Amino acid sequence: MAGFSIDSISAFDARYSLPEGAGSDAVHTNPQYCLAVTRLGSAKGNLCGAGFALTLGDGNRLVCDAIELLARPLRGRPIEDLMAQFGRISREMADDPMLRWLGPHKGVVHLALASITNACFDLWAKARGVPLWRLLLDLSPEEVVRLLDLSYLDEVMNEREAIELLQQETGKREGRECLLRTGYPGYDTSVGWMAYDDARIRELTMRAVSEGFGAFKLKVGSRDQSRDLRRAMLLRECAGDAGTIMFDANQQWTLPVARTMCAELAKLKPLWIEEPTHPDDLMAHVSLAREIAPVKIAAGEHIPNRVVFKNFIQSNAIYYLQADCTRLAGVSEFLTVSLLARRFNLPVVPHVGDMGQIHQHLVIFNHIAMGHEPLFLEYIPHLRPHFLFPAHVEGGRYRTPEEPGSSTDLKELVAQSCG
Amino acid sequence: MAGFSIDSISAFDARYSLPEGAGSDAVHTNPQYCLAVTRLGSAKGNLCGAGFALTLGDGNRLVCDAIELLARPLRGRPIEDLMAQFGRISREMADDPMLRWLGPHKGVVHLALASITNACFDLWAKARGVPLWRLLLDLSPEEVVRLLDLSYLDEVMNEREAIELLQQETGKREGRECLLRTGYPGYDTSVGWMAYDDARIRELTMRAVSEGFGAFKLKVGSRDQSRDLRRAMLLRECAGDAGTIMFDANQQWTLPVARTMCAELAKLKPLWIEEPTHPDDLMAHVSLAREIAPVKIAAGEHIPNRVVFKNFIQSNAIYYLQADCTRLAGVSEFLTVSLLARRFNLPVVPHVGDMGQIHQHLVIFNHIAMGHEPLFLEYIPHLRPHFLFPAHVEGGRYRTPEEPGSSTDLKELVAQSCG
Numbered sequence: 001m002a003g004f005s006i007d008s009i010s011a012f013d014a015r016y017s018l019p020e021g022a023g024s025d026a027v028h029t030n031p032q033y034c035l036a037v038t039r040l041g042s043a044k045g046n047l048c049g050a051g052f053a054l055t056l057g058d059g060n061r062l063v064c065d066a067i068e069l070l071a072r073p074l075r076g077r078p079i080e081d082l083m084a085q086f087g088r089i090s091r092e093m094a095d096d097p098m099l100r101w102l103g104p105h106k107g108v109v110h111l112a113l114a115s116i117t118n119a120c121f122d123l124w125a126k127a128r129g130v131p132l133w134r135l136l137l138d139l140s141p142e143e144v145v146r147l148l149d150l151s152y153l154d155e156v157m158n159e160r161e162a163i164e165l166l167q168q169e170t171g172k173r174e175g176r177e178c179l180l181r182t183g184y185p186g187y188d189t190s191v192g193w194m195a196y197d198d199a200r201i202r203e204l205t206m207r208a209v210s211e212g213f214g215a216f217k218l219k220v221g222s223r224d225q226s227r228d229l230r231r232a233m234l235l236r237e238c239a240g241d242a243g244t245i246m247f248d249a250n251q252q253w254t255l256p257v258a259r260t261m262c263a264e265l266a267k268l269k270p271l272w273i274e275e276p277t278h279p280d281d282l283m284a285h286v287s288l289a290r291e292i293a294p295v296k297i298a299a300g301e302h303i304p305n306r307v308v309f310k311n312f313i314q315s316n317a318i319y320y321l322q323a324d325c326t327r328l329a330g331v332s333e334f335l336t337v338s339l340l341a342r343r344f345n346l347p348v349v350p351h352v353g354d355m356g357q358i359h360q361h362l363v364i365f366n367h368i369a370m371g372h373e374p375l376f377l378e379y380i381p382h383l384r385p386h387f388l389f390p391a392h393v394e395g396g397r398y399r400t401p402e403e404p405g406s407s408t409d410l411k412e413l414v415a416q417s418c419g
Numbered sequence: 420m421a422g423f424s425i426d427s428i429s430a431f432d433a434r435y436s437l438p439e440g441a442g443s444d445a446v447h448t449n450p451q452y453c454l455a456v457t458r459l460g461s462a463k464g465n466l467c468g469a470g471f472a473l474t475l476g477d478g479n480r481l482v483c484d485a486i487e488l489l490a491r492p493l494r495g496r497p498i499e500d501l502m503a504q505f506g507r508i509s510r511e512m513a514d515d516p517m518l519r520w521l522g523p524h525k526g527v528v529h530l531a532l533a534s535i536t537n538a539c540f541d542l543w544a545k546a547r548g549v550p551l552w553r554l555l556l557d558l559s560p561e562e563v564v565r566l567l568d569l570s571y572l573d574e575v576m577n578e579r580e581a582i583e584l585l586q587q588e589t590g591k592r593e594g595r596e597c598l599l600r601t602g603y604p605g606y607d608t609s610v611g612w613m614a615y616d617d618a619r620i621r622e623l624t625m626r627a628v629s630e631g632f633g634a635f636k637l638k639v640g641s642r643d644q645s646r647d648l649r650r651a652m653l654l655r656e657c658a659g660d661a662g663t664i665m666f667d668a669n670q671q672w673t674l675p676v677a678r679t680m681c682a683e684l685a686k687l688k689p690l691w692i693e694e695p696t697h698p699d700d701l702m703a704h705v706s707l708a709r710e711i712a713p714v715k716i717a718a719g720e721h722i723p724n725r726v727v728f729k730n731f732i733q734s735n736a737i738y739y740l741q742a743d744c745t746r747l748a749g750v751s752e753f754l755t756v757s758l759l760a761r762r763f764n765l766p767v768v769p770h771v772g773d774m775g776q777i778h779q780h781l782v783i784f785n786h787i788a789m790g791h792e793p794l795f796l797e798y799i800p801h802l803r804p805h806f807l808f809p810a811h812v813e814g815g816r817y818r819t820p821e822e823p824g825s826s827t828d829l830k831e832l833v834a835q836s837c838g
Contacts, residue, residue: 107525307697
């Protein structure tokens, strides 16, 4: 494996229009799915590591520009050396004195770090010729923890405790590996976009049921609350009493409105209510979580880093942790949050800013190596045609990916030189 | 006043090197002070409204690019109409569906909104031919509150309550206006930058004392904790028992280290310890605040928006609110946080990302119209030569600015056409 190095670095601004109404929610009326792509080229093997962060429109260029600033220290580094101490290097990049003010650890620069980090993991797995999930499973607990920046987590989990947690699971791995054959369950977000009318929701939910899905999500947070409630009842009806349903308000509600709406929606026995209010409002989540129990709160697509996740965990503000490796600082901070979650016995159900491409690898690792329950992984198919190896979902389950890397290659970039 | 419109919009990337060691702290070893400037031109009167956000280096260009994306809806708007409903428009810009994902309400896009908002206020005051503090004092409580986006604050302060708070202070204004003659007290941050040696700290503090300053800040958070403690004792010695001293760790400490260091530093009776740990770590601040009482915690230069401030206030995590109109969404979100602080009886002592240029106006308004105590305003002189009307500090006090606008004009831009 010696000799694979980061010989070129470039960013690519990929933008994809969606079918009418797809992707719409309470705050995003007409999103484009945009990927701020990092490409890391290795002359040896003619390899190209690709990673990305998601954005929803015009600002994608800002993240691409931030990638080019932030990734400079990686040029020339052998990938194996880099990944042997990635936690330290990730922290150095996150704390770049010339860029740190712009966050720190949030917003455009952190999205850029996500993209860069994901490209490093992709190049690493390609250099080793294995899918990312396999690469991660082959690491020792110590090697995994050296990938992570655990700073500012000291009082809840230090390096030794993180290693011990992984060590304790080692003996239980074999029994969990059947997941690789059965595939990881998915849930369908695309039955219930905000702009879809009732007939569309009914049609798509019935189709998803027939395809083997057992869990479905609906966008709420409309200005017309009666519309929300009508559609919520419709989803429960289509999914049946045994179906699992979730509601997603995309941050739209103030705390008083969230109280009212959550109380109404709780009657339909959803598994969770997602992003009921502003994602920065920890204290509002604490209040709501208490009030709507036993219904749980899910959040994470706008929780920017491990420190904020730590706070949400410590204060019982959320239950389902929707960590996203395209919002957090990539694969490594996703793993950090997953370890934290395991320590506090909370489930991780990723938000898939990556359309599940990378997370399909990560949830396998979370289950087998950390002991997370394999609940289900969000499924959003709208970018399928653009990936070289799109996630393969059949019978409502993600089939285990076998190609080397992290399934991030875009078709339009395959023919282009890397860097 | 009719006819002043935003006829042109441009961004300018201004970067200024600092004298050796100036501006250095625990996380910024060798900062450049960079201003991401928004310029709004009005053909009538040939006016140019200028606002800015601070950054500390390479990323300033990213904020400038974000300004150009985010400010597009302002083109052509009459400034009086805009400011008559600025709260609503500010919210629309903050929630731009194409850019919101990049925050929301934090990082590069929020810094851009700060810069744009500050330029709107500057143009408005220039159009009226008055300094910003005078413009604000001349508004009715209702007009002030229409400048503000109070969303997600409902459970602690709604519009009516904000108006009532201002109304209650109306009768007490006259007695407070002597501040306009005496000037607003300053405190000196520039005696204790991280890279300064002991002799320099001693020399600068003694000079500041002789110039009339009574309060001084020292950077701590060095890797060498004994150096921090030695310098802290030195500052106490130079300031005397009657002097007010503050220590600023710039987020460097983990919670366990912060506990140890705060306990040691508290013995020197500082007024506050600033940014003792990661700015996102609300729960760590809550623990520390309890443990180091009666010494108080100050923070704010990295608290990105009113929602996070609300959380810090609600949970007694900080006492001194270092709101900064170049970190928050400009003058209007600064005023929102100041109202919140007043409601909870907490002092606002701005962090001056603007070098005090804009905040010298805002603290006058906070005292006279809201009833905030005029504690003191941070003073950092390093960019003085670059401003057309630099803050005039004499005898340790900011003299009340009299030029129209918000004192944001840069000399190098005066000769350049606006837009």
